[in-house]
């Protein structure tokens with residue numbers, strides 16, 4: 213049963229429930245089997261990263277190894293996307309060398325341009341607008357915790373950023389409910405909020421009360437370092453700590469895509485505490501990355 217997906221994974225436009233569920237089922241199977249294979253033997257993935265990474269880079273590299281392929285890491289200092297060389301020229305070179313490109317970029321337009329100009333699949337490894345690989349791991353983690361997504365409520369407390377946008381994109385495809393609390397001025401993409409039929413508030417407690425999961429991310433994303441002082445002020449009252457976690461459903465879990473900025477959006481107690489599924493979530497980045505690469509590069 214060959215699964216056909218759009219050439220690129222920049223976000224989940226072009227995905228319906230069928231495509232998403234098939235990808236997640238594949239990830240589950242790969243995890244269960246601790247899959248190692250030669251499916252991508254001789255194939256190479258270029259990792260074009262303008263920003264740092266622990267999870268995304270490592271899981272993509274390890275996923276390629278587990279599938280019999282190889283990854284080449286290219287950092288911005290060497291490649292100079294849009295500085296040393298225009299993005300179109302980079303795409304036109306890389307498509308001659310490799311079978312796929314995973315790109316972590318500041319501007320979403322950069323992954324769009326790569327996808328447009330390269331004949332090989334392009335995976336968004338995080339842009340200012342979306343983090344699709346993260347959303348896949350989030351869904352797998354929620355399924356493992358609750359057996360499914362239908363009727364499950366996730367409260368997002370914090371910045372209306374790339375990670376939230378991708379969660380809002382996938383949620384309606386699987387029947388997951390999202391409640392969002394951000395400070396004024398930090399709302400996510402309104403169209404995605406609307407499509408997900410998400411409950412929106414500026415009050416963290418209102419979002420969290422009775423929810424099955426509480427999810428947060430840094431207040432200052434990569435590339436926003438200049439805004440840090442202002443953000444620290446604007447996000448007061450939005451920290452995910454023991455007090456907020458108490459408002460969850462009795463079985464409620466805590467999620468964070470990591471890295472964490474302790475003392476800001478969350479505490480060490482929350483990330484390492486009883487309710488935390490943060491490291492399952494991180495592990496699931498590997499299995500979901502494998503499913504994506506297996507499907508797009510095969």
Ligand code: CP
Nearest residue numbers: 265266267268469470
């Ligand atoms: N969650 C995530 O994408 O982590 P990295 O920035 O370390 O890749």
Ligand code: NVA
Nearest residue numbers: 373429433434469470
């Ligand atoms: N919102 C964060 C996520 C990091 C994985 C960022 O963009 O820096």
